[in-house]
Amino acid sequence: MxxxxxxxxxxxxxxxxxxxxxxxxxxxxxxxxxxxxxxxxxxxxxxxxxxxxxxxxxxxxxxxxxxxxxxxxxxxxxxxxxxxxxxxxxxxxxxxxxxxxxxxxxxxxxxxxxxxxxxxxxxxxxxxxxxxxxxxxxxxxxxxxxxxxxxxxxxVCDLRFPTATVDGDAARGEVLVVDDFGNAITNVPGEFLGGRTGETVSANGTDAPVETAYAAVEPGERLVTVGSHGYVECGVNRGRGDEAFGLAPGDDVRFRFQS
Amino acid sequence: MxxxxxxxxxxxxxxxxxxxxxxxxxxxxxxxxxxxxxxxxxxxxxxxxxxxxxxxxxxxxxxxxxxxxxxxxxxxxxxxxxxxxxxxxxxxxxxxxxxxxxxxxxxxxxxxxxxxxxxxxxxxxxxxxxxxxxxxxxxxxxxxxxxxxxxxxxxVCDLRFPTATVDGDAARGEVLVVDDFGNAITNVPGEFLGGRTGETVSANGTDAPVETAYAAVEPGERLVTVGSHGYVECGVNRGRGDEAFGLAPGDDVRFRFQS
Amino acid sequence: MxxxxxxxxxxxxxxxxxxxxxxxxxxxxxxxxxxxxxxxxxxxxxxxxxxxxxxxxxxxxxxxxxxxxxxxxxxxxxxxxxxxxxxxxxxxxxxxxxxxxxxxxxxxxxxxxxxxxxxxxxxxxxxxxxxxxxxxxxxxxxxxxxxxxxxxxxxVCDLRFPTATVDGDAARGEVLVVDDFGNAITNVPGEFLGGRTGETVSANGTDAPVETAYAAVEPGERLVTVGSHGYVECGVNRGRGDEAFGLAPGDDVRFRFQS
Missing domain, CATH: 3.40.50.10790 (S-adenosyl-l-methionine hydroxide adenosyltransferase, N-terminal)
Known part of the structure; x- marks a missing residue:
């Protein structure tokens, strides 16, 4: 093959x-x-x-x-x-x-x-x-x-992805790619969101709930989730997360839970 | 397979x-x-x-x-x-x-x-x-x-397409999908156009001839035809029917033959 | 197969x-x-x-x-x-x-x-x-x-591509296609550029160097090269040659080496 x-x-x-x-x-x-x-x-x-x-x-x-x-x-x-x-x-x-x-x-x-x-x-x-x-x-x-x-x-030429930093309620990372659905996939490990479904987190100042399914929010609404790669993603139910969050590949992104 | x-x-x-x-x-x-x-x-x-x-x-x-x-x-x-x-x-x-x-x-x-x-x-x-x-x-x-x-x-969750109504020279239906060529495919059965090639039909008020081939009209010109799925389609020779007829998936569409 | x-x-x-x-x-x-x-x-x-x-x-x-x-x-x-x-x-x-x-x-x-x-x-x-x-x-x-x-x-219906004319430092041809990278592929044979890497050639008045690799110029910069089909192509390193040279399929194109 x-x-x-x-x-x-x-x-x-x-x-x-x-x-x-x-x-x-x-x-x-x-x-x-x-x-x-x-x-x-x-x-x-x-x-x-x-x-x-x-x-x-x-x-x-x-x-x-x-x-x-x-x-x-x-x-x-x-x-x-x-x-x-x-x-x-x-x-x-x-x-x-x-x-x-x-x-x-x-x-x-x-x-x-x-x-x-x-x-x-x-x-x-x-x-x-x-x-x-x-x-x-x-x-x-x-x-x-x-x-x-x-x-x-x-x-052999090497290539490594940048590493995110997680500190309790806050994380700093980078958008690695945007997928065809428009999800902005960051390098922040999914564990950062662990167990906090329903809480509000901000991504570069834009608030969104932590959810495990796109359909947990209304169509057109933002969410932050753990994507299938194990990283924190910024998405929109039936829409484009990159546009709604203003994120593009290579952008720095800061997440912070409201407290 | x-x-x-x-x-x-x-x-x-x-x-x-x-x-x-x-x-x-x-x-x-x-x-x-x-x-x-x-x-x-x-x-x-x-x-x-x-x-x-x-x-x-x-x-x-x-x-x-x-x-x-x-x-x-x-x-x-x-x-x-x-x-x-x-x-x-x-x-x-x-x-x-x-x-x-x-x-x-x-x-x-x-x-x-x-x-x-x-x-x-x-x-x-x-x-x-x-x-x-x-x-x-x-x-x-x-x-x-x-x-x-x-x-x-x-x-099991069901899904049915809406049914069109045909009444002599008129039909009412809906645009089901638009294909990659831009053809607006409706749910009106092709029989509605049967045998009337060359006649003029209006789709939501926009007139076009009934044809069996895109190339029967000049490039850029509208036509109404029976598509490969057996439904009435609104197309443009070498162009996009959806734009020329102003039709998108889910739109209601009314066809009427001129008399 | x-x-x-x-x-x-x-x-x-x-x-x-x-x-x-x-x-x-x-x-x-x-x-x-x-x-x-x-x-x-x-x-x-x-x-x-x-x-x-x-x-x-x-x-x-x-x-x-x-x-x-x-x-x-x-x-x-x-x-x-x-x-x-x-x-x-x-x-x-x-x-x-x-x-x-x-x-x-x-x-x-x-x-x-x-x-x-x-x-x-x-x-x-x-x-x-x-x-x-x-x-x-x-x-x-x-x-x-x-x-x-x-x-x-x-x-049987025939189809022939137009033939370019090459005359020393000048060539006249046509853009046959633009590929998905944006390279404008002409019908001018690559031999026209033969051995002149580094020299400047103009395409419809737009100057660019002759190169054998896109990366020979800075990202965003124009170049003229022999493409993989053996024809002269107008490209941009990590960008679209068609836009930078203003070329579309069917356009006439005149190349001239500076002397």
Whole structure:
């Protein structure tokens, strides 16, 4: 199985699929091709939150604003999972997450390539062939590929999400992403809201009740909840939380319970 | 085969796919993840108009504004088809349609769950595992699942589309949905236009010819036609009928032939 | 394998998939259902640039503004590849491309149909069944289908992209399409920029450097590059080239190197 994630929209992913299917009969599963464009951190977030649910697979992740520069292509391995993508940190958070869940250590390899057919579409010309090649030998035999060179962990570009601070009735964090429903997903751990359903909390000065279901408030009304990723989210029942709270990815956010 | 329909956009459907593929090797087919957001009636319309074309499958439909409340999860069965989704009526019209076409009776079951990992993403934590479980035992053995309890038909939430009235040269109905092309699809049966191609009909006072092809009028010009669902639609050749006729889902619409 | 390309958005492609899967168990691969709406030339461009990467398959392409008129349905064959779609030229460029790459000649057939269930959705009622039928007999046995009649090449609707003119430091061409990143892709061959990386070129009077990577300029800055299709493209690093250069599909564009 090869999963595909990118910010390519349509129809560039089809060229990647064609290249892969010309090389292997792997099952293909689209994760998303609408990841926030050129946003490596958002791609790292969404792949960390979706790929661990998959059975062992080769995970191709191409959000690559550095395409055509000298950034390397990397292959990662965590247990039976393999990852293929640019060396810009995008693969790190998901690899760490799966490593933590499976008690395995991530291993990294540079995937060497030269003179691809294009300088602007390495998804098609570098990463898709790499994913097919990794799939064909299997995650446990990545080393057998001649294009692959082991990379020490410290030489692989890293990416870490900022850490929130929680202090009793108050928390400070950051909006990591806004999902397609408009929920502003922060890095504040859900435990901050633990057991306080029905209380009022403010987010950057905007008050809203803590709820466990969107429908606990009237349509159009704000709420603060623990999202499916385990983080505090700012939402609106049948509406967009980002707009109602005035929050965008990267914004600082301060929560405070009324007392 | 498991079909997937939701209003999740991207990339939440990937988490559902990962969960399913970790439990079963069923073939997955995306029906849509761009159903009108939180719109149970539109989801019921589009699934009724697409799922009956599929061979027997487990149809997962998650448009679920009540997620996290005490609304039940249900499993339906009509012949060899099974359905999994929230008990908000979304599965009823497609089940009735397939029942009518196959002369089978829909049967319903509650799918019991408790304490899913999240209160906001039952697609991942409740419905995806349910769909995989139903797929694994097969539609004819839904009863063998321990999480499943038979539900009398009258205890399952229902959803019916409004009925139009046709009286000779006039019809009154409602816009059910607007498709991605901008066609305003009403609940007025296509028979209302039967045999009157070329005549002029008004829709809420806006005149347009009855045609059987968009290209029968010039680009940018309005027409009224029988759509692929068998209903009267208001469209524009290479343009958006909803804008040209001033129609949105839920709007009342009155058609009248000029005489 | 059957690939699917259309301008249907969502969820109409699902009805096509259901029809196909009710007739055959072919592997389905979505190429795109977000091709520029009703834009036959853009569909011809994108299918030419993606389908040749696939292994032999039946390629279903439905961008069909003439649906419901008397335009024919056609089946094409080039070596082991087959094509199914409306006779509006959309299949011609990809067939020519694959023919050139494989040294095979395209062959064409009319696919006869009458009285489909709808006049507005031949994707579901004509082309999907045709693709399934072609898949089942195989590209080499298209003639065995009773619905199929050989068509002389000159009777098949043609579509050719305009040709650019290059004269030393200057080139005149046209914007063929704008991709989802906002790159304005012209018909000027990439050779026009050959070896002149770092020089300044103007596009309709707007200056930009020639670069081989978007990231060679600062975020928000313009560049001119050779895109992955081999044509000159006008882009912006992490932004939209179409807006920054004021270019839209169909626009004439003049490039001139400063001297």
């Amino acid at each position: 090869i999963t595909l994630a990118s910010d390519f929209g349509s129809p560039y992913p089809a060229a990647m699929k064609g290249v892969i299917l010309s090389a292997t009969d792997a099952r293909l599963v689209d994760v998303s091709h609408d990841l926030p464009r050129q946003d490596v951190r958002a791609a790292a977030f969404w792949t960390r939150e979706t790929l661990p649910y998959f059975p062992p697979a080769v995970h191709l992740v191409v959000v690559d604003p550095g395409v055509g520069t000298d950034r390397a292509a990397v292959v990662g391995r965590v247990g039976d999972h393999a990852f293929v993508g640019p060396d810009n940190g995008v693969l790190r958070p998901v690899a760490r997450r799966i490593a933590a869940e499976t008690d395995a250590d991530p291993e990294w390899f540079e995937y060497e390539y030269d003179d691809p057919a294009s300088t602007t579409f390495h998804g098609r010309d570098v990463f898709a062939p790499a994913a097919a090649a990794v799939h064909d030998v299997g995650a446990d035999a990545v080393e057998s590929l001649s294009a692959v060179v082991p990379l020490p962990d410290e030489e | 498991i079909t997937l329909a939701s209003d999740f956009g991207s990339p939440y459907p990937a988490a559902m796919k990962g969960v399913i593929l970790s439990a079963t090797d069923a073939r997955l087919v995306d029906v849509s993840h761009d159903l009108p957001r939180q719109d149970v009636r539109a989801a019921a319309f589009w699934t009724r108009e697409t799922l009956p074309y599929f061979p027997p499958a487990v149809h997962l439909v998650v448009v679920d504004p009540g997620v996290g409340t005490d609304r039940a999860a249900v499993v339906g069965r009509v012949g060899d088809h099974a359905f999994v989704g929230p008990d908000n009526g979304v599965l009823r019209p497609v089940a009735r349609r397939i029942a009518a076409e196959t002369d089978a009776d829909p049967e319903w079951f509650e799918y019991e769950y408790d304490d899913p990992a999240s209160t906001t993403f039952h697609g991942r934590d409740v419905f995806a595992p349910a769909a995989a479980a139903v797929h694994d035992v097969g539609a004819d053995a839904v009863e063998s699942l321990s999480a499943v309890v038979p539900l009398p038909d009258e205890e | 059957i690939t699917l390309a259309s301008d249907f958005g969502s969820p109409y492609p699902a009805a096509m998939k259901g029809v196909i899967l009710s007739a055959t168990d072919a592997r389905l691969v979505d190429v795109s259902h977000d091709l520029p709406r009703q834009d036959v030339r853009a569909a011809a461009f994108w299918t030419r640039e993606t389908l040749p990467y696939f292994p032999p398959a039946v390629h279903l392409v439905v961008v069909d503004p003439g649906v419901g008129t008397d335009r024919a349905a056609v089946v094409g064959r080039v070596g082991d590849h087959a094509f199914v779609g409306p006779d509006n030229g959309v299949l011609r460029p990809v067939a020519r491309r694959i023919a050139a790459e494989t040294d095979a000649d395209p062959e064409w057939f009319e696919y006869e149909y009458d009285d489909p269930a709808s006049t507005t959705f031949h994707g579901r009622d004509v082309f999907a069944p045709a693709a399934a039928a072609v898949h089942d007999v195989g590209a080499d046995a298209v003639e065995s289908l009773s619905a199929v009649v050989p068509l002389p090449d000159e009777e």
